[in-house]
Amino acid sequence: MEHLDLHSVRANKARLGKKVGTFGYNSIFALGFVMLLTGGLLVYADYHLGWSLVGISLFCYMAALWVQYDLLVVKASGQGLNNRISKDVLTALDPKQPMTPQSVWQALSNHWQTMFIMNHLILPPHFVDDLLTVDEAGMEVIWQRATILADHQQSSTIEPGHVAAALLLTSPNVAASLTKIKHKPADVEAIANWLGRELALFTRKKPKFGGIGRDWANGYTPRLNRFGTNISRAIEQQNIEFGTLADSPGVTAVKAAFSQGTAAVALVGEEGIGKTSHAYALAQNLLAETKDRNLEHRQIIALSPTQIISVARGPGDLEYIISALMNEAAHAGNIVLFLDDAQLFFQDGPGSMNATQILLPVLQSRRVQFVFALTPRDFQQLKSTNQAFANLLTPVVLQELSEAGVLESLTRAATNFEIQQKLVVSYEALLEAYRLSGRYEQDLAYPGKAIQLLEQSLVHNVSGIVNAQAVQAAIEQTKGVKAGSAAPAEADQLLNLEDQIHQRMINQSRAVSVVANALRRARAGVSNPNRPVGSFLFLGPTGVGKTELAKSIAATYFGDATNMIRLDMSEYQQESDVARMLSGGEHESSNLLLQVRQKPFSVVLLDEIEKAHPNILNLLLQMLDEGQLTDDRGRKASFKDTVVIATSNAGADTIRERIEKGEELESFEKQFIDELINGGQFKPELLNRFDEIVLFRPLKPEELAQVVGLMLNEVNQTLSQQQISVELSDAAVQKIVEVGNDPRLGARPMRRAMQRAVEDVVAQKILKQEAQPGDHIALDASDLSL
Structure with a gap:
């Protein structure tokens, strides 16, 4: 690796450019203008001195051009460290001082790119001052790492952000200190890449997409302008960038379908998966299209069903408006209509309209191209109600983004939030939004649910900083769960949980201790986060405190005795009851999954579990294994923040008899459970799923x-x-x-x-x-x- 030469021509130019600056350039330019004007007047008056002033003015203009296009820019001039290092780094470093990791950091610590990284780590710049070495030999690995970061971001120059990130990533002392405050090297690299995307957006030239000539060629579209939004024009005017999404599999598939002559594409994906974002990314991709003449200069216009319905005074008026919009789009020629929430165009009811009979001949004629955004359920319903219409749509099924893709979407959203609300959204907040939205939000897909949670957390900022605690506060407020670390008062409550439970119930000390330990493990974050907080099978005679312990847990751990969902399993003895338990009906008060969605932080009490149908017990296996169940509409309900308690009177007489003989529960507990298995009352795979099987003895x-x-x-x-x-x-x-x-x-x-x-x-x-x-x-x- 070559050594950075601060006496090179580029370095000298950078320092000279900094000294001259914009003020010097403006001064030279103004001097040239004055000289030219004065010289011109003198030449006009037949004074020979005027020609000298004109000559000086030309020299000034040449100098100004040199300053503007060379000194103030100092572009990268090839490969290698000295040819790629940015002018901001060259001007920040002092050629008279030894170049060490510590001195380089101090020189760059006040640069906005370094501040960007440290702010999103929620760390002050001086945090690393004493952690970096003063060994000049240590710079070689730093320049190597900075070059790798720049190459990964496809940056022609090595920026201060690359160097700052390299300093953080290569220092063992910094890495150890970051670990202590729960940061990882991957976080630093991710923030550096976030910064790289912002730099690329700032420095890229605004693309040209055809201008007024293209608009004239597309025709006059007043109705489309009234009832729709020209997505392509918005991207062009606002210089919006959708990053890797513009070349994602979904966008590529839509382009391929249109290129092959398809008239209509259905973007099929769950709510929050980014169907609208894909339409915008498609618009960006089509604007830059130059190879396929069938797609060149296509503009995407999004139609608003609510606006159309609000203007229409009746069915006839509605038909006239839609027909006029279709004719206008067909006449313009290069229009792609995007129908977001497309199901509103296919159904009758308040806030919707059934326009399939109007749209059907348009699709059949292929005069206009469409992109319909539909959920899988809505697309399936369309196929069942209007097969002829659905057959004209080419479905493109969108998949959830990977974690890296979601985090990239979150960085774009965070940048917008920061600009709009003058906040700093930390990287730990993005990670927490990804984690908690995945755990608690079952009705939306990534990245939408993570972005929604991040937006909800903005109001919980502390001194203008959105951190992980802000995201936890948002999820606690919206979902009623405990997501943050236990506060001192709560920690004290957890440590003394047995005493609080015993204020509500008598004895059964082993049962109370087992449950309390499970709750402490979950709250401290040392239990499996993908299973319920705790799962217990309570065995014993009637009236010994099994239900009372469940109520005590609801009151002490979940805050209120009403935070309990109770099902009498004797009501689920038939095979048909499986469908009732998994029903997605929103108005069935006894629906288990609906109750869990409403109370995700609660006790789930399953009384007399031995009376349930075997298929119901199979569902219980899935609940205990995966921490979730899926209803008949494909929606998931999470049990990951519940305590699942199953009670049974099986073997109650045996327990009573052996206790009356003076035996202790612990002495025959294992033998008793084996007898239940051998007797066929419980399958071993069910018993093995419970965290603990607890025997309750009769009260004295x-x-x-x-x-x-x-x-x-x-x-x-x-x-x-x-x-x-x-x-x-x-x-x-x-x-x-x-x-x-x-x-x-x-x-x-x-x-x-x-x-x-x-x-x-x-x-x-x-x-x-x-x-x-x-x-x-x-x-x-x-x-x-x-």
Whole structure:
């Protein structure tokens, strides 16, 4: 690798150009103009001195041209470091100082390209000052890396951004420091490429696409101008650049179809996949087309169905407008009509119109070319309702972009947001928008869902910077999930989760501990993010706290006991119930997938799982494995932020008998599960999918007394609005336990006993005005109506 020569001709020109600058150029040009004007006047007056001034003016103009086209530009003059290094680098470096990584960084740290990289890393420029070496020999690898970056971006010059990125990428000290703040070398390289795309856009010459002569050749199109948007003209006037999308497989396929004489193409893709962006990229590609005369100078005009419908006063008026638009496009000759949300042209109803009978003869005559944007579902519906029309469309199915493609789209969107709202959108925000939108947004495709989330995060900026936390705040606000790191208060809550759960339920310490550990793992980010937060099978007799533990999780971890979706699996015993569970109906309140979309951060409780049809259990396998299910309309519902709990009374008698014999749960738990498998009650592949299988034991009398205490707290909470409280003596508590205890039903009869013993007595006292606000009612066993 050659050494950078700061005394070369190019380097001297660059420094001289910086000294002369725009002011010097303007001064030389003005001096030449004055000399020419004065000399001309003197020549006219027959003074020989005038010819000398004219000569000086010509010299000034030659000098001005030299400054303008040589000194102020210093273009790349071939291959090699010294021939490609940009004038900004040459003028920033001091030829009198040793050239080391540290000195080069300090020289370039205030350049806007270096600031671009550091701002998008959310780092101050001085962050790396003391991390770089002062060894001159270390510059060789830096120049090599900068050259590689420039080559990758197809840049003829090596810019300050390339050098700054190379300094960050080649320093072990910088790499170690970036790792500590969760940055990777790939992030630096990605930001450098982002900068490279912006540089290419800034420096490229505005392309010429034919100008007024082309417009005259296309004809007069007043109606199309009124009801549509000329995409091609917008690209031409605003110098919009769609990067690699202009040569993507989708755009290439549409061009190939048109080149072969196809009259209409259907861009088929999910919402958010970029059908409109593909139309714009197609317009950019067609504007630059010079090889295929069938495509040369084609202009794309997007029609707005809502605007057409709003103007039309009836079906006849609507038919007249559409026919006039088609005739105008056919007369113009080089028009391609783009119909976004094309299904609005194919259906009857508010905000839509069925124009297929008007468009059908136009397509058959091939007088006008069309691009229709449709979702797969809408295209399928069109084929089922109007096969003749659908057969005239050549479908081009768009695929979701790769992660690299989505991130490139995000950088373009971020640049627009930065310009419009005077913000800095960090690269970590783009990565977080990609990650979180993929996890939580199931109804849109990439890149649309990532761009939408990024836009929603702008309002959460901190001091004008959109960081990863802003994106997390946006998803938490829109989806009701916890996406960010646990705050100190929440971390303390997680560490003491068992105590909080035990405030709502008695004993079952092993079950509580198992669930609490799973929730802590998920919140700390050390569990599998593609599966539910936790999945548990609770086994045990009725009334021992299985459902109550699920409610406690909803209240303590998910914030509210109502954040629970409960399904009685005894209602899903038929094979036909599979379709009911996967129904995409939006108005079925019992629909599991709809409820999960509405409450993605919740407990999913599947009661009496052993009663469900085997095909339902197969769906459960998929849910636990992949963290998602797909409805009958092809839409996914994510279970990745739910805690899935299945309960079963299978083997309840066995558990009760062995506990009564004095055995501990842990001593026979494995044997018990094996018996369930051997008995055919559960398939081993289902049991293996659960994070934990937890056995619940029957409650002892002293524990039932504690349950009475919890129920009494609920009564007092209800009475607190009337400022009345109730207290039970030990004898009263014991009597309720005796009456409400049923070994077969556990603690469930206790609530009925509580209602009869306490709530009925208190209600009578209130109605008889024997209890007033502020009173404390003490009840003994003899006071209870049992």
